[in-house]
Amino acid sequence: MNERPGNQLFDAYFTARDMREVFCDQGRVQAMLDFEAALARAEARVGLIPQTAVAPIEAACQAGHYDFAALGEAIATAGNSAIPLVKALGKQIAANHAEAERYVHLGATSQDVMDTGLVLQLRGALELIENDLAQLGETLATQALRYVATPLAGRTWLQHATPVTLGMKIAGWLGAVTRSRQRLQQLKPRLLVLQFGGASGTLAALGEQAMPIAHALAEELKLTLPDQPWHTQRDRLVEFGSVLGLIAGSLGKLGRDISLLMQTEAAEVFEPSAPGKGGSSTMPHKRNPVGAAVLIGAATRVPGLLSTLFSAMPQEHERSLGLWHAEWETLPEICCLVSGSLKQALLVTDGLEVDAERMARNLDLTQGLVLAEAVSIVLAQRVGRDTAHHLLEQCCKRAVAEQRHLRAVLGDEPQVTAELSPAELDHLLDPAHYLGQAHTWVERAVAEHSALTA
Numbered sequence: 001m002n003e004r005p006g007n008q009l010f011d012a013y014f015t016a017r018d019m020r021e022v023f024c025d026q027g028r029v030q031a032m033l034d035f036e037a038a039l040a041r042a043e044a045r046v047g048l049i050p051q052t053a054v055a056p057i058e059a060a061c062q063a064g065h066y067d068f069a070a071l072g073e074a075i076a077t078a079g080n081s082a083i084p085l086v087k088a089l090g091k092q093i094a095a096n097h098a099e100a101e102r103y104v105h106l107g108a109t110s111q112d113v114m115d116t117g118l119v120l121q122l123r124g125a126l127e128l129i130e131n132d133l134a135q136l137g138e139t140l141a142t143q144a145l146r147y148v149a150t151p152l153a154g155r156t157w158l159q160h161a162t163p164v165t166l167g168m169k170i171a172g173w174l175g176a177v178t179r180s181r182q183r184l185q186q187l188k189p190r191l192l193v194l195q196f197g198g199a200s201g202t203l204a205a206l207g208e209q210a211m212p213i214a215h216a217l218a219e220e221l222k223l224t225l226p227d228q229p230w231h232t233q234r235d236r237l238v239e240f241g242s243v244l245g246l247i248a249g250s251l252g253k254l255g256r257d258i259s260l261l262m263q264t265e266a267a268e269v270f271e272p273s274a275p276g277k278g279g280s281s282t283m284p285h286k287r288n289p290v291g292a293a294v295l296i297g298a299a300t301r302v303p304g305l306l307s308t309l310f311s312a313m314p315q316e317h318e319r320s321l322g323l324w325h326a327e328w329e330t331l332p333e334i335c336c337l338v339s340g341s342l343k344q345a346l347l348v349t350d351g352l353e354v355d356a357e358r359m360a361r362n363l364d365l366t367q368g369l370v371l372a373e374a375v376s377i378v379l380a381q382r383v384g385r386d387t388a389h390h391l392l393e394q395c396c397k398r399a400v401a402e403q404r405h406l407r408a409v410l411g412d413e414p415q416v417t418a419e420l421s422p423a424e425l426d427h428l429l430d431p432a433h434y435l436g437q438a439h440t441w442v443e444r445a446v447a448e449h450s451a452l453t454a
Helices: 017-023 025-045 051-060 068-078 082-094 110-146 166-191 204-221 235-262 290-311 323-327 330-350 356-363 369-383 385-402 406-411 422-428 438-453
Strands: 151-156 159-165
Touching (some): 017 025, 025 051, 025 068, 025 082, 025 110, 110 330, 151 356, 159 356, 159 369, 159 438, 166 235, 235 290, 235 330, 290 323, 323 330, 369 422, 385 406
Antiparallel strands (some): 151 159
């Protein structure tokens, strides 16, 4: 591949290969050349240029014909990638068909080429992201149903709270994925639009044929023709970047949960194991959450890149100086980071290793204290809320001080046993009987996913 040397060492870890192909030099150049070829076809359709000029222009619009290193050097002088590319395109055409060369890039401006090329790349990126999100949603739905009734300690402020289920936790991840898929569907009509305005956005160079050409060009590229050119109105790109930021953050939440559940002290849920995965250079026993690290890393990096897109929004007049330039590598990098995060999320969630026995043991680490609320609520209906709360509070303190299980302390408390039988106490102190609506939340999350997928 005609690629300039670059920093590729971490790409396999942080970026999906297919997304890097979208935004590599070849992908960028080909997208701009696709614009030029489509422009020639559109202008021939309305009679602005002869039909005989189209084939030579199309033949030259192949990225493999161009020296990316030379283009990169020329950009440093030209100020953007379209100017040297259009010059090289013209030379390529002139060498074989001198007359066709005069019709290249007619009526367009550099930003038309670059912005529309970017939109074509984003269309490919969006398809990859949507496919991975749909697959991730399906995996999470399957796992949520599998563990719908598997109790584990709920944790608030990093401390044991009342029981939840692993399925409920996974359903939370699923809901975030579903909402991001909905957002992408909603923004797609706003994002996948043509940029075509000429020098200052008026298309004056094309005269009365401007709008017919614009319509034809949009049709050729299978893009929507927007209400007007958007050279310095960047909300479409920033909206897309923002949704990608939400995806990165949601995947970061998933990664954070898994990494905490993998901690030695918890050891409840693990990333799938594989030879050489998650090891340490010095400690043979280590099993590190290397997939979760990518999810958390992307969630940490993307907000800073997103702030660049927001900072670049107040662009000057009809064409920006510097702010537009700040976008060029920013949005592609966000796409690449999110793609890598999605690939890791798919690997992690599909092969989750769950230790339900460890979850049960961890639930009992507080010797029944996490179920004090369950007893208090039932007892309150019989002796009053304040009395029940105070009584359970004292029993909990006694259980801690005496290092005894709460069930034993409650069984020794006459005010409790006068109201609750041994069978009732056993039932109330069983985590499986205090899971509330956990099953419902899973069903609802899976149903919303299924409705979107259908």
